[in-house]
Amino acid sequence: MKQINQYIHDVFTKQDDVLDNVVRSIEEHGMRQISVPAASGKLLTLLVSISGSKNILEIGALGGYSGICLARGFGPDGRLTSLELEQSYAELAQRNLANAGFGDQVRYLTGPALESLERLIDSHERFDFFFIDADKENYENYLAACIKLAQPGAVIAADNALAGGTVADPDAELKGHTEVMKAFNKTVANHPQLESLLVPIGDGITVSRVKT
Helix, strand or coil: CHHHHHHHHHHHCCCCHHHHHHHHHHHHCCCCCCCCCHHHHHHHHHHHHHHCCCEEEEECCCCCHHHHHHHCCCHHHCEEEEEECCHHHHHHHHHHHHHCCCHHHEEEEECCHHHHHHHHHHCCCCEEEEEECCCHHHHHHHHHHHHHHEEEEEEEEEECCCHHHHHHCCCCCCCCCHHHHHHHHHHHHHCCCEEEEEECCCCCEEEEEECC
């Protein structure tokens, strides 16, 4: 899997100073380097662009790497709402999005994501694209909330679906969220409101379309 991902990275991604600066800023702030890899970020940009999405909800901002990738897909009329538990992370992500030219197109809601999602549901907001990349134990709860917030035909993408490859290898040493992600993948695959597929790029991204 590492060899395949390296090949994809070498052939399909290029030097990106903006995203490299995000990576450096995350390191400088002592945060974990757990942003999506470059190829996964490019996939997010393509998915947003191909789907024509203009109103995106991101669960898990970290330093803004994936937020920039998402925003690159929606053009000058798009809007990104990003949920982040840590205020300092949201502030760093805001600065990085502003430096990338998207400062006026993004808003950050801080605190527990499930609480922010409930407020969005209560205010009847709707989104046409979702990206889930936060605490794995709540993925199914996040998915349920996203479906409530989804416009017909909306796309829901979720990262780390492969859990380092352990979901597909019965002999692998289990990671902390292996079983959680196996259960999530089954939920996504069999959900009556979704059409889904797992794309084995990076650590795996499930891509779902909310049925109309």
